[in-house]
Amino acid sequence: MNKNSILYLLFILLFAGACSGTKNLPEDELLYTGATVKVEGDATPKKERKALKAEFEAIVRPKPNSSFLGFRPKLFVYKIAGTPKKQKGFRYWLKTKVGEAPVYYSKVDLEYNKLVLQNHSENNGYFNTRTAADSTRHGKKAEANYTVIPKRQYRIREIKFPQDSTILSTAVRDTKNRTLLKKEEGYSLTTIKEERLRIDARLKEKGFYYFNPDYLKVQVDSTVADHQVDLIVKVKEETPALSQTQYRINDIIVYPNYSINANSLVAASASFVKHNDMTIIDNENLFKPRIFDRTLYFKKDDLYNRTHHNLSLNRLVNLGTFKFVKNEFKVADTIGNYLDAYYYLTPLPKKSIRVEVLAKTNSANYTGTELNVNWSNRNVFKGAELLTISAFGGLEVQVSGVNNGFNVYRFGTEANLVWPRLITPFHFESSGGFVPKTKATLGYEFQNRTKLYSLQTFKGSFGYLWKENERKEHQFNITEITYASPQNVTPLYQEQINANPSLGKVIEKQLIFGPTYSYTYTNTMEKRRINSFYYKAGLDLAGNIAGLATGANLEKGDTIKVFSVPFSQFVKVENEFRHYLKLGGERQLASRVIAGAGFAYGNSNEMPFIKQFFNGGTNSIRAFRARSIGPGSFDGSTTTNTFLADQSGDLKLEFSTEYRAKIYDIVKGALFVDAGNIWLLKDNPDKPGAKFSKDFLKEFAVGVGAGLRFDFSFLVLRTDLAFPIRKPYLPEGNRWVLDQVSFGNSSWRNENLVFNLAIGYPF
Structure with missing residues (x-):
């Protein structure tokens, strides 16, 4: 072995010793390296023992330092970071965020973990389980060893619900068709707790506002058969009368200008407006009462239910007008079995301005900056309408590449007005927790490509946005209008067009109008899913009605112009599908498929350049x-x-x-x-x-x-x-x-x- 090989080997050994975490341990401490759990005995099948072993290993504490191929790099980083002088800076970040403090064996409580394993077994129907705990030392390291010998699991023979005729017992009994407790399945305390929560949730839908899952008990009878149990669902005798009562809605009182100041309610009560089933208390007359008619689900004499309770709060929050939303129900003083509903709403500042400075780059080697100024009015017509006016300007340059020197300057403005309702000639009722919206947009942009051309674009749209629920969203624009007009086309760019005629499409005058629709479905917000999906479909129908009405046919020479510009006529469909697969830990496999097609006809020979498809780039x-x-x-x-x-x-x-x-x-x-x-x-x-x-x-x-x-x-x-x-x-x-x-x-x-x-x- 030559000298270099010996030095290399010594370096590896020193690094391994440092990363193992045993260097410089306190004299009376051992490094904890983890726990082993053995599940023994023939009373349970091998498959069950394997599943139990994985469960047991997950619940013993503490967890050892993370390791990789026997090394503990995070522990190594923790030690080399030393003791930071301040609770900030690079060394503090290295020690607390990147590093990991050593886990000593002295922190291990064998008897406590033994009890945890015992309780977990009992709670899952493995009654009379035996457990043992010990430890093993290897030099300056130690590990915990646990042995669990479970008995045969008890399984559910029968589930019994209350049989008496009281209103509460009848309501509990009516929920049994969707019970989580299943015959022949293993006894599980966790499932029993989830069943109590399920019953409570169902009762909340039936007017039992004051009920609580703690008022339910599930008795276990293990004497009915060999390794079988009967589960008996009961309402506790000490359940208060309020919790046994079904409630309906009485008065609905809304404070749309609520302040934390305790005297604000007293002052506001001096002025109120009656609107249908609601009392609106708004001294400053900030909001039109009809907002709350469309937002709140409850009506007078409705049976209380938790779904409408939560949907009303969601809608108030999604209006985007209120900073805080608070809700309270109180037993009515004037009539029995009724609740008065109170809504305390604290508005956001009506007007605001936001300034943004952005830096950006793209894979075409363009880098640049952009300034955005946005002004908002959150209640412009006293109906929670949102008016946003923005102005922007930016510069993009290419440091190197074929476009070096062809800088891009752009500026423009845009105005958006959003109504928290659908402005339609027909009635539309949305049953979700999201307020349907109508949106109108007007915008202008001027873009100058140095040495080439300028392009100004006007756009406008009017349409609707609504969500069925948190997973499904629709956007339908009755019309989108885009008008693009070139200016200052340079001889240099004209030369390029002569050499490559397709470049002329970029600066053609364009007039595009017609309806568009998009549908989005996603369940990616459900974090427990192993497989999650995102799907978006879009449909763009430009100039179709105008083309039919005018008989436009470019192939026959019947080109129809509006303001001296031929309008575009095409159909465009685009689909995007994403799939996310969790692989454990923080590992994930993400996949995407995009398929789109556009077909020009009638008044157009080809799709407008800005509506065509492109490939390549950062996304x-x-x-x-x-x-x-x-x-x-x-x-x-x-x-x-x-x-x-x-x-x-x-x-x-x-x-x-x-x-x-x-x-x-x-x-x-x-x-x-x-x-x-x-x-x-x-x-x-x-x-x-x-x-x-x-x-x-x-x-x-x-x-x-x-x-x-x-x-x-x-x-x-x-x-x-x-x-x-x-x-x-x-x-x-x-x-x-x-x-x-x-x-x-x-x-x-x-x-x-x-x-x-x-x-x-x-x-």
Whole structure:
């Protein structure tokens, strides 16, 4: 063994000793390395013993220091950080956030853990279980050893509900069809507790406002048969009379200008308005009473139920007008078995202004900044309407690349008015906890591409937003109008158009109007799910009614213009599906599929440029620059050597899969594969190979890469480094380029490595 090998070995041994955590331990301490649990005995099947072992290992405490291949890097970091002089700074962060304090064996209570294992067994029907506890020492380390010998599990023979005829007992008995207690299943104290909560929740839907799950008991009779039990659900005799009473709603009193000041209610009571079943107490007349008619679910004489209680509160919060929402029910003084409902609402400041300064970058090497100023009025017409007026301005420059010097300047303004109701000629009733909304938008943007052209865009829309529940959301715009007009087209850009006619589409005058609809479904907020989904579908129908009414037909020369501009006529459909699979710990497999199609007809020969599909970039196929892929096998980079076109298409297919895992505290890593392309529906002589065909799968672009995500809670900063392994524009048979990957070759890196910096996850 040579000298270098010996030094290397010594370094490894020293590092291993340091990372093992046993160096510099206090004299009377041992490092705790964890617990082993043995489940023995033949009274329970092998499968049950295996499941019990996993449960037991999860509940013993304390947990040892985290380790990797026998090393304890977090403990090592904790020790090298030393003692910070202040509770801030890098050393303090390193010690408390990255490092991990040593777990000593002196913190282990064998008898307590033994009792925990015993109780867990008994609570799951393994009565008369025997447990034992011991420990094993290895040098400066120690581990705990537990042995559990469970008996045969007791199973449920029968479930009995109250049989008397009182209102409360009858209501409890009526819930039995959905009981969590099932015959032949093992006895479980946890399930019994959940059953009490379930019954209480059902009773809350039937007017029993003051009932509590503690007023229920489940008696266990273990004498009925061999290793079987009967469960008897009963209402406790000491249950108060209030809890046995079904209540209806009496008066509904709303304080829409409530202050924490105790005298505010007394002062406000001097002025009130009666509106249907409600009393509105609003001295300053801030809100129209009809807001609460649409927001509150309860009406006079309604049977109290928890669902309407919570939905009313959700709607008040979702109005976006109130800072605090408080609700209280009191037994009515004037009539028995009735509740008075009180709502105390503290408004947000009516007017506010927000200023934002943003820095941004994209995969086309453009970096820049943007200033946004937003002014809001949260109650502009006293109906909780939200008026937002914003102004923005920004600059984007390309430090290097084909667009160097072609800077982008943009500024504009936008006004949005949102009504907390649907303004329609017909009645629409939403039963969810979310207030349906009507939204109107007007906007203007001026964009100047230095040395090329300017483009001004006017837009407007009017439509509706509503949620069925937290998972399903709809947005329907009766119309969206977009008018785009070019200005200051330079001779340089005109030369580019002469060389590549498709660039002319970017600066064509556009008039787009028509209805749009989108539907979103997601259950990703349900954190316990192993599999969660997100789906969004969009439909865009531009100029269809106008085209039918006017008989527009471009192919026959019957082009119809509005304000001297031909209006666009097309149908566009887009679908996005995401799937998230939890792999345990903080590991996840995230996948996405996007499929879209657009078809122009009637008054249009092709889709407007701003409505077409694109591929590549920070949130698409990350191994390729933004909008640089396709369409089909067409290579857009060959059409010009001074200006790179934005490649667009009528069809789009895109797939992505990303493995995500936590690396260190706020740092998370990802490995990903992206694939897809865009295509045209019609032949374009300027773009050979761009038309969609049966061989479309052979024209997929594929990229792979890795990235880091820095999760700062308030935002996620994402960095991705990717490179292509399949290039669709190469000759067929040569498109896979995995064998050409050469990280040590500077020319390969310059041509293929793409760095993406972005905010948030790609999907």
